[in-house]
Amino acid sequence: MGLFSLFTKEIAIDLGTANTVILHDNKVVVDEPSIIAIDSRTKSVVAVGKKALMMEGKTSGEIYTVRPLRNGVIADFQPTELMLREFIKMTNTKHSLITPAMKMVICIPSGITEVEERAVRESAEQAGAKEVRLIYEPMAAAIGSGIDVLGSNGNMIIDIGGGTSEVAVIALGCIASKKSVQVAGDKLNADIKDFMRREHNLDIGIPTAEQIKINVGAAITKLDNPPADYEVYGRDLVHGIPRSIMINYQEVATALNNSINSIEDAVMQALNVTPPELSADIFKTGIYLAGGGSLLRGLDKRINKITQLPVHVVDDPLRAVARGTAIALKNLEKFESLTKY
Numbered sequence: 001m002g003l004f005s006l007f008t009k010e011i012a013i014d015l016g017t018a019n020t021v022i023l024h025d026n027k028v029v030v031d032e033p034s035i036i037a038i039d040s041r042t043k044s045v046v047a048v049g050k051k052a053l054m055m056e057g058k059t060s061g062e063i064y065t066v067r068p069l070r071n072g073v074i075a076d077f078q079p080t081e082l083m084l085r086e087f088i089k090m091t092n093t094k095h096s097l098i099t100p101a102m103k104m105v106i107c108i109p110s111g112i113t114e115v116e117e118r119a120v121r122e123s124a125e126q127a128g129a130k131e132v133r134l135i136y137e138p139m140a141a142a143i144g145s146g147i148d149v150l151g152s153n154g155n156m157i158i159d160i161g162g163g164t165s166e167v168a169v170i171a172l173g174c175i176a177s178k179k180s181v182q183v184a185g186d187k188l189n190a191d192i193k194d195f196m197r198r199e200h201n202l203d204i205g206i207p208t209a210e211q212i213k214i215n216v217g218a219a220i221t222k223l224d225n226p227p228a229d230y231e232v233y234g235r236d237l238v239h240g241i242p243r244s245i246m247i248n249y250q251e252v253a254t255a256l257n258n259s260i261n262s263i264e265d266a267v268m269q270a271l272n273v274t275p276p277e278l279s280a281d282i283f284k285t286g287i288y289l290a291g292g293g294s295l296l297r298g299l300d301k302r303i304n305k306i307t308q309l310p311v312h313v314v315d316d317p318l319r320a321v322a323r324g325t326a327i328a329l330k331n332l333e334k335f336e337s338l339t340k341y
Contacts, residue, residue: 009100011091012329013084014107014140014322015120017069018162018185018292020049020087021322026330028319029091034162036083037065048086057205071182072109072137072163073116074123084127101130105329105339107140107321109164111180133339135328137161137321138168139175141290144324145314149173149338154278155285158267158303159321160184160293165263167270169278173337177274179266183259185293188213195255197237200245204234213296218249219260220298227297249297260299264306271307286310290320 014021015034022030032049039046039062046063047055056065068079088102104124108117117134124132141159142149147170149155154171162185168178192209196202204212216230229246236243267287274282286309289300295318300311314320328335 008103009091010103010329011088012105012322012326013124014319014325015069015084016162016321017067017072017164019318020083021319022087022091023322023326024091026326028322030087031319032087032090034069034083035065035067036079036086037063038079038082039063045082045086048083053207056207070163070186072161072180072184073112074119077119077123080119080123081126084123088127102128103131103329104129105133105135105325105332107137107325108134109180110136110138110166110168110175110178111164133329133332133341135325135335135339136166136168136175137164138166138178139170139338140321140324140328141166141314142168142170142288142324143327143335143338144320144322145288145290147288150334153285154274154281155288156270156274156282157288157290158263158294160263160289160291160296161321162186162292165266165291165293167266169270169274169282171278171281173335176278177270179270181262181266183262183266184291185210185213187259188217188256188293188296191255191259192217192252195251196232196234196247199251200247201237202232202234202243202245203237204232208232208234212247212252216247216249216252217256218253218297219256219302221250221253223249223298253298256296260302263293264303267303267307282309286312289313290317292318 012023020034033053035052036048037046037052037055066079068076074080121132142157147155150173156169159166165184169176189209196204216227229248233244294313304311
């Protein structure tokens with residue numbers, strides 16, 4: 001086994017719409033935004049991840065940035081392959097004369113089509129993988145949250161990522177009921193951007209909308225410990241000059257209301273089709289929140305209000321999916337039935 005491991009490199013990948021996280025030997029070796037900057041003349045890679053993110057909205061005609069994943073799936077195949085190659089290079093901490101074969105487990109949305117699934121697999125293979133296994137995001141999130149997915153008790157998990165929100169009830173290693181909606185971090189950012197244009201005549205970029213969400217984002221208009229107002233910079237749509245305004249969490253909660261309603265509807269739909277015995281389990285265990293979207297202030301209280309169930313935000317929700325993917329990779333014999341070739 002020791003000799004074999006010298007020629008095989010096992011990596012777990014959470015290929016997310018907003019961020020890509022790669023784990024090797026149970027350590028996070030890559031945690032970067034899923035964005036790439038490309039030179040339009042040579043088609044070569046200029047930057048990926050954080051460096052490319054700094055260029056977004058500021059590039060010239062010769063260099064452009066691409067977010068190749070949308071709504072949790074690959075929208076642009078070639079940029080995804082290039083981006084994945086660069087991220088995999090970041091995992092090479094040791095120099096060796098022998099290039100090890102790569103074995104990957106990659107998480108995918110539960111509502112993915114066969115064509116989209118094949119695109120993920122082919123991107124990984126083109127990036128150098130010799131063996132690729134796929135695992136559904138809510139299953140990976142549940143494993144990474146410490147839930148016993150192979151046990152007979154039913155558990156509900158909500159994974160709110162960048163492109164999709166995945167709601168699933170899991171028992172006996174299977175997804176008993178699920179609902180996937182294309183409303184998540186990216187949609188929330190777009191809501192904030194539209195709100196700033198509509199209510200304040202201020203044009204902002206998506207990176208600024210993301211910062212607003214992080215600093216004063218909320219799902220409810222009454223918080224016990226509200227964040228301080230946040231100063232936003234952008235371009236005045238009336239006069240065309242730079243301007244700044246102060247915005248509070250209540251305004252952001254209003255801007256995000258419709259999208260959060262969509263997530264709530266998905267939760268209720270999944271509960272409505274859950275078998276009664278599993279519903280009884282969920283009544284006892286409650287609902288688990290994972291993904292970056294679960295950090296939105298007051299979201300747990302809002303879901304609790306509509307479902308009347310306990311809602312728990314898991315530890316380190318941002319990396320729950322990546323962590324679960326890595327656990328599945330390290331314990332393939334145990335979790336083999338949860339992954340697919």
